[in-house]
Amino acid sequence: MKVTNRLTHIATKVNFETAKTEDQLKAAFEAKGIAGFPAMLDIKERTEEHVQFISLDDLLAFAKASGVAAVTYDVTYFPHADQGEVERQLTQLGRDLEISAEVIKDVCATEIQEYLDLDAKRDVAVPVHSIVECYVNGTAFAWYGLNDYPRLKGVVLQKLARGGQKAKHDFIMRASRAQVDLMDEDDIPTDVVLR
Known part of the structure; x- marks a missing residue:
């Protein structure tokens, strides 16, 4: 059970999982029996609008339990x-x-x-961030993977x-x-x- 005594929103640091490559995401989707489709997703635009899952496994398990058959994903790389x-x-x-x-x-x-x-x-072959999202009854759910970069x-x-x-x-x-x-x-x- 989560108990809080904060009555106002205070920004807190969240430890995201590391970003995953497209192949890693596809393997995770396949393991849960969910199809994944690439899409143009922007983490900055979506951060405030989604229910966020900290774990990719939890998001995919939730999507599967909610009857979602497919999710969208995006993987971003930055050149030097x-x-x-x-x-x-x-x-x-x-x-x-x-x-x-x-x-x-x-x-x-x-x-x-x-x-x-x-x-x-920095190794430019390592993604900077990856996003997976799904919609359940009009509500957006998302997972963000982030790798540290300068x-x-x-x-x-x-x-x-x-x-x-x-x-x-x-x-x-x-x-x-x-x-x-x-x-x-x-x-x-x-x-x-x-x-």
């Missing part, structure tokens, strides 16, 4: 990151944080290079959260410019000095 991928991710992150991607590159140059070096050692956004956000002079300077300058933009030149007090 290159400078183009770094640029794409930093541009997006810069937009999200409303800070220049160039500042992020300056502040996090060491972490970005460490990310590229670490990602270059995440640029994570290391960059950690570095920015710890701070850096370039990031600090950029935020101060943006705030100063915004303050000036809000005032008419006639309204600026003579004793205010912007540095």
